[in-house]
Amino acid sequence: MKKINLAVVGATGMVGRTFLKVLEERQLPIENFYVMASSRSAGSKLTFNGKEYTVEELTEHSFDKPIDIALFSAGGGTSEKFAPIAAAHGCIVIDNSSQWRMDPEVPLVVPEVNPEDIAWHKNIIANPNCSTIQAMVALKPLDDKYKIKRVVYSTYQAVSGAGMAGWKDLENGLKGEAPKKFPHPIANNCLPHIDVFLDNGYTKEEMKMVNETRKILHNDEMRVTATTVRVPVFDCHSESINIEFEKPFEMDDLLETLKNAPGVVLQNNSEANEYPLAVDVAGHDEVYIGRVRRDDSVESGVNIWVVADNIRKGAATNAVQIAEEIIKNMQ
Known part of the structure; x- marks a missing residue:
């Protein structure tokens, strides 16, 4: 397998550090490795594969050296400025911000779902939103088989989705301290408010x-709505997803479809109180998917409960999986 030069930008943040962990675990064929961050973090040390690396300040010249x-x-602001610079130097950027996701020139990829979209990249590939990624892994096999007509998302999202500041708000809030990141206390509370409100009354996260969903599943006409809620959980997003299909289904067949889907663990035994839990x-x-049950309020519908680690599969792991697909095609 071809060895590559790889850089992690934003290496000292929550997702950045998880990039390093996932890269170590999955043993990508890395020859030269670089860690970059803002001037505030430059000079600090990070360990990767048993070797210490000094964090470089991200500048316009960071990609003058060969980085694959x-x-x-x-x-988003950093990506807007520096991703095109990296791309112009021949580096393929896999970006975890929202900056490029809806750009029609940029693929938005979940490797279990639409790996074929990687082929048309122009050196920038977008990593989807954390809550979208786990939903796509669940919905794709069902869409292929029964054709999805409508989706209703209700999410229960961990504070780590708001970065270290969100994590601290819950940690400190449990001690009785006032919030700094969120507009209201998150401890012992649920906030139906993730990201900013838009003119249509939805939040940016919901839109x-x-x-x-429409972009990844290549269906601009799919009817989709969402309510996203921040809950007092440190890690893992949970989602209740209501799906209406064009085609009829048998429950045994649907369960078998989910059981055999790539990247899915079916945990669906209500009699034994077995269903996916964030902890x-x-x-x-x-x-992880469970609580699978028919929705009798429509002709062909189902409810599912979907849980995933938002910092791993919802961010770092998904990006590393995209890198793995790119490396495979470099042979």
């Missing part, structure tokens, strides 16, 4: 799920 792939998780799914890369 760069994993970005440094925010991300709507628009990204169990944390640290895993698979998408």
Whole structure:
């Protein structure tokens, strides 16, 4: 397998550090490795594969050296400025921010779902929103078989989705301290408010799920709606997804379809109180599905419960999986 030069941009953040962990675990064929961040973090040390690396300041000249792939998780503004610079130097950027996701020139990829879209990249590939990624792994096999007509998302999202500041708000809030990141206390509370409110009354997070679902599944006409809620959980997003199909289905067949889907763990035994839980799914890369039951309020509908680690599969692991697909095609 061809060895590559790889950079992690935003290496000191929550997702950046998880990039390093996942890269170590999956043993990508890396020859030269670089860690980059803002001037605030430059000079600090990070360990990767037993070797210490000094964090470089990200500048316009960071990609003057040969870098094949760069994993970005440094925010939309940083990606807007530096991803095109990297791309112009021949580096393939896999970007975890929302900056490029809805750009028609940029593929939006979940490797279990639409790996074929990687082929038309122009050196920038977008990593979808964390809540969208896990939903796509669950929906794709069902869409292929029964054709999805409508989706209703209700999410229960961990504070780690808001970065270290969100994590601290819950940690400190449990001690009785006032929030700094969220507009209201998150401890012992649920906030139906993720990202900013838009003119249509939805939040940006909700519209991300709507628009990204349509783009990834290549169906601009799919009817999708979402309510996204921040809950007092440190890790793992949970989602209740209601799906209406064009075609009829048999429950045994649908369960078998999910059981055999790539990246899915079916945990669906209500009699034994077995269903996906955030505390169990944390640290895993698979998408866990349970509470599968027919929706009798429509002709052909089903409800499913979907849980995944939002920092791993919802961010770092998905990006590394995209890198793995690119490396395969480099042979």
